[in-house]
Amino acid sequence: MNIQGQTEIDEKRDRVLRGSIGGTLLWLGLPLMAVQLVNVSYNIADAYWLSRYSEIAYAAPRQVMPTFMLWNAVAQGLIAANLALLTQLVGARNYGEARRYISYFVSAALMVNSVIAVVYFFLRPFIFRYIVGTPPQLYGDTMTYSRIITLDIVFSAFTLTYSTILQSIGDTRTPATINALAALANVILDPLFILGVNAGGVQLLPAMGVAGAAYATVLSRLAGLLLLLRRLSTKYPYMVPKLTLHIEREWILRSIRIGAPVSLMMASNSLAFMLQNNLINQFGEYTAAAAAIGLILMDLADATLWGFTGSVSIMVGQALGAGLTERARRVASKAMLYIGLSTLVGSLIAFTVRDAFINAFTGNPVIVREARVFVATFIPSLPFFALFFIGVSIGRGSGHTVFPTILGVVRLWAVRILLGYILSFNLGLGSLGVWIAMSLSNIVSGAVMVPWVLKGSWAVPIVKAGEIQVPSARGTGFKH
Numbered sequence: 001m002n003i004q005g006q007t008e009i010d011e012k013r014d015r016v017l018r019g020s021i022g023g024t025l026l027w028l029g030l031p032l033m034a035v036q037l038v039n040v041s042y043n044i045a046d047a048y049w050l051s052r053y054s055e056i057a058y059a060a061p062r063q064v065m066p067t068f069m070l071w072n073a074v075a076q077g078l079i080a081a082n083l084a085l086l087t088q089l090v091g092a093r094n095y096g097e098a099r100r101y102i103s104y105f106v107s108a109a110l111m112v113n114s115v116i117a118v119v120y121f122f123l124r125p126f127i128f129r130y131i132v133g134t135p136p137q138l139y140g141d142t143m144t145y146s147r148i149i150t151l152d153i154v155f156s157a158f159t160l161t162y163s164t165i166l167q168s169i170g171d172t173r174t175p176a177t178i179n180a181l182a183a184l185a186n187v188i189l190d191p192l193f194i195l196g197v198n199a200g201g202v203q204l205l206p207a208m209g210v211a212g213a214a215y216a217t218v219l220s221r222l223a224g225l226l227l228l229l230r231r232l233s234t235k236y237p238y239m240v241p242k243l244t245l246h247i248e249r250e251w252i253l254r255s256i257r258i259g260a261p262v263s264l265m266m267a268s269n270s271l272a273f274m275l276q277n278n279l280i281n282q283f284g285e286y287t288a289a290a291a292a293i294g295l296i297l298m299d300l301a302d303a304t305l306w307g308f309t310g311s312v313s314i315m316v317g318q319a320l321g322a323g324l325t326e327r328a329r330r331v332a333s334k335a336m337l338y339i340g341l342s343t344l345v346g347s348l349i350a351f352t353v354r355d356a357f358i359n360a361f362t363g364n365p366v367i368v369r370e371a372r373v374f375v376a377t378f379i380p381s382l383p384f385f386a387l388f389f390i391g392v393s394i395g396r397g398s399g400h401t402v403f404p405t406i407l408g409v410v411r412l413w414a415v416r417i418l419l420g421y422i423l424s425f426n427l428g429l430g431s432l433g434v435w436i437a438m439s440l441s442n443i444v445s446g447a448v449m450v451p452w453v454l455k456g457s458w459a460v461p462i463v464k465a466g467e468i469q470v471p472s473a474r475g476t477g478f479k480h
Helices: 006-018 021-053 057-071 073-091 095-131 136-149 151-169 173-195 210-235 249-281 285-301 303-321 325-352 354-361 365-398 402-426 431-455 473-477
Strands: 197-199 202-205
Touching: 006 021, 006 073, 006 151, 006 303, 021 057, 021 151, 021 173, 021 210, 021 285, 021 303, 021 325, 021 354, 057 073, 057 095, 057 136, 057 151, 057 210, 057 249, 057 285, 073 095, 073 151, 073 249, 073 303, 073 365, 095 136, 095 151, 095 249, 136 151, 136 210, 136 285, 151 173, 151 210, 151 303, 173 210, 249 285, 249 402, 249 431, 285 325, 285 354, 285 365, 303 325, 303 365, 325 354, 325 365, 325 431, 354 365, 365 402, 365 431, 402 431
Parallel strands: none
Antiparallel strands: 197 202
16 A cells, blocks of 8 residues: 555665664764754753853753653653654554554653643642752742743653654654754743843843743744644654544553653652752752753763664664564664764863863852863763663663663662762762762763673564564665
8 A cells, every 4th residue: 555655764764774884873863963962052052041140040950850850751661662662663664553653652642741740840849849959049040940841841742752753764854953943943042031132221021030041942842843743744644643542552561561661760860860969969059050061061072872872772673673683783783882982082072172161151260160070070981871871772772671771770879879978978078979979870880781782682573573574585685
């Protein structure tokens, strides 16, 4: 049957399955890297203009981020599960099943995230006062920012949902382009909303500070989501979801089995990051501000990691769905080499420009000194974090998420949090103990992940045998 949009899906599928591994990683990964840079640009724009508004207000969004992760954990589990399912169904060329799963995916995301947003809104005071331990100087701004950004729990989850649908097909450029446009809108709106607009002595728009940063993020995200919806409906009309309350039990069970470990890891990570913030906050608002600056630089340094690990999930999932187990293994081993080296290069560049970057946000000598120590201590661990996250991506693409989840929990709770408290307080290292524990958590998890990836026990498809297309003679020409 000739389905509208099927030809383009076929072309992308063939390119993912037939192209050279390095070339396909680049083809899929460069747009995803652009998406990550776009996401970082939100943080940079917010931090830069807030630094012009207040000496420490730019630390407020970093107080909110881990709590946001906690309430998005269920959505992330759904996304991870359906990335694995959809890529393998596309790899098996079972587009009818993929279409049904897309409808279930979007319907569940709408219901789950609407409820989560309401619950998060009312629990914010408890979270920031008693769990995160936000410093009094930051508490008001943090509550204001989190109140508005609650809307983004729904918008960002839907943006990721529709991006996942397109990426599972092999179209990483559409989400990248639309996210870039949304980021540009955010960059334009940030100074206007944060600092206000005055013309000829007349105030056209009042300065809103952190509230302005939140409004700019929410509005730009909404605009991007609307563009994604339009693009999916025009380019891949067959894959447009239909909202439904009648969701098959089989899809629910598969999503829970694959996504539950990811949701648990995300929830665990979020709680750990909240306690990490609590630990940092105990050394004062200047240390919190220094960490906020340093983490933005780290996000820039590992942008290649976040982009190219996304392409690993797509390639592994489609290869397993097409019955190409050996190709999936080769993708994993080569990805570790390529992405690990690219993250190392990014880390070296970030270390070189660290002083100029820090000084762009603050002139406070206490914050500058603390930020320099943080960067010097943490940045050597980024290549190891790359190895860890490649394993996470392989687990998500293959649908085998249990081991990466367990390792992720140990990485944060045993090394970063427990060791962080011991080094900081028991051994009296202060904030340096926090930075050392953060670095060691990446090094240990990266080293442990490597043998799991190379062993290849994950290289077993999760779709049913009848759903997998066994490669024909045409498939023998695949490049590795």
